[in-house]
Amino acid sequence: MTVSTRPGPAELLLGSDPQRRLHTLLTLVGWLTCFVMACAQHAAAMLGLADEAHTSRLAVFSLVGATLFYLLMRSGLAPRLASDAALSWLQASWALVSISWAYAVSGPARGAAVVLLVLMPLFGIFTLTPRQTRLMALTSFLAITLVVVWKTQSEPLRYDPRVELMHLIFAAIVMSVSTVLATLIGRLxxxxxxxxxxxxxxxxxxxxxxxxxxxTGLTNRRAAGEQLRRAARDPGAPLCVAMIDLDRFKQVNDSRGHAVGDEVLRHFARVARETVRAEDMLARWGGEEFLLLMPATTPEQALAVLARLRARLHAAPLAAAGPGYVVTFSAGIAACGDAADADLDAAIARADAAMYRAKHEGRDRALLEPAPA
Ligand SMILES: Nc1nc2c(ncn2[C@@H]2O[C@H](COP(=O)(O)OP(=O)(O)OP(=O)(O)O)[C@@H](O)[C@H]2O)c(=O)[nH]1
Structure with a gap:
């Protein structure tokens, strides 16, 4: 069965990078807002409320800008061009120019442009900090105030200062409320x-x-049990388990104290981890007992692994446990043949038995328990 890797419409529009998707989606919402506003302005012009040429120029400015922001975000160019990956300030400035322009060219319907200011802090929720959102809201209000002052000065007959003052008061109210709400949502x-x-x-x-x-930081017994069960299901290769028990560990505890005993365990775990392969599993099975699972390993190879571990421990004496103190261990190895038929519980029991034989034969050695006939 072949799995289709064709991207869906959402992925085509927004891309697949999760962080960039949100920023791209915001530019797309911005684009749609511009498109709807351009239609509304066109309707105002058709009704004779606004100048056709002015509203067309504004529509071109806002739609070209919105398209550019979308393409910069969708193509992934924006994060490479600016440290502010969402281009928040650039987009806010462009939106502010569009809204101020809309206010200036909307004639008697300009009061509606004030409503658009609400959107500024709302877009900021996703990309600006609360402080930046407040600063952006204040800048927007000042920009609209400048447009109002300019219009009342240049066209006093069309722009009644009392009406404009009311617009500014409403702008201040809606911007304050939307900024507070945006800050609260941003905090949440x-x-x-x-x-x-x-x-x-x-x-x-x-x-x-x-x-x-x-x-020791090694796999614990519970997790080792799960990994063993998984290894037992994995077909195809010979498998060996080794039960390793440190020699005369009690003496270290009794003569040097429990903390030094702990250090011996950590030291052994460190050296053993560096000795075995990444695909082997080394687990602490109990007090000073460790289990080593070696997939795709013949009994001879397993014996060689433990000989290498012994050599490395000899080469790394632990002075904290006594002058020239070397960790030695007794180990039993059980081979399981094909991993798919491996009865790991039985193999562990055989490795355990071989380990006790190694103890009885004088310690500091690894013995192989042959597979049952
Ligand atoms: N420091 C320390 N000691 C532990 C820990 N877990 C078990 N032990 C001690 O390990 C010791 C094991 O002693 P024994 O089972 O007699 O084994 P041994 O002294 O190593 O002797 P052989 O195995 O016969 O060579 C006991 O004294 C336990 O208290 C541990 O986490 N930290």
């Missing part, structure tokens, strides 16, 4: 982002606690 958004990050790191910690041995 950041709080939920923080909580999500905390939850993810708590989950990571819980997973580590559930699968790792706290002292």
């Amino acid at each position: 958004k950041r709080q939920s982002q923080r909580e999500r990050a905390e939850l993810a790191s708590a989950l990571e910690r819980i997973q580590a606690l559930a699968t790792k041995d706290e002292l």
Whole structure:
């Protein structure tokens, strides 16, 4: 069966990068707003409320700008061109020019342009900090005020100062309310982002606690059981398990104290981890007992791995546990043949038996338990 990899319409329009998708979607919403506004302005011109040539120029300015922002975002050029990946300030400035221009050319219908100012802080929720949102709202209000002053000065007969004052008062009210709301929503958004990050790191910690041995950082017995079951289902290659038990470990605890005993365990885990392959699984099975699962390994190769581990431990004495102290271990190895038929519980029991034989034969050695006939 072949899986279709053709992108859907949403992916075609917005791309696949999750962070860029949001920014691209915002530019698309901005484009649609411009398109609807251009239609509304055209209707105003047809009704004789606004000048046709002015509204056409404004429509071209706002639609070309909106298209450009969309293309910059969709193509991924925007983050490469500016440190502000969403081009928030550039887009806000362009929107502000469009709204001020709309106010100046909408004739008696210009009061409607004031409503558009509400949108400025709302778009900012996604890309600006609360402080930047407030600054942007204030700048927008000042820009509209300048347009009002300019118009009442240059065309006093058409722009009644009392009406314009009312427009400014309404602009101040709607912008203040939308800024407060945008700030509150922005705060909620950041709080939920923080909580999500905390939850993810708590989950990571819980997973580590559930699968790792706290002292050595190795896989713990519970997680090892699951990995063993998975390995047993994996067909095709010979498999070996080794049960490893440190020699005369109790003496270290008794003579040097528990903390030094812990250090010996950590030291062994470190050296062993560096010795085995990445695909092997080394787990702390109990106190000073470790289980090593070696996939795709013959018994001879397993013996060689443990000989290498012994050599590395000899080459790395642990002074904290006594002058020239070297960690030694007794190990039992059981081969399982094809992993698909491996009875790992039985193999572990055989490796355990071989490990006890190694102890009885004088310690510091690895013995191979042959596969049952
Ligand atoms: N420091 C430390 N000691 C531990 C830990 N877990 C188990 N032990 C100790 O490990 C010791 C194991 O002792 P034994 O089972 O007699 O084994 P041994 O002294 O290594 O002797 P052989 O195995 O016969 O060579 C006990 O004293 C346990 O208390 C641990 O997490 N930290």
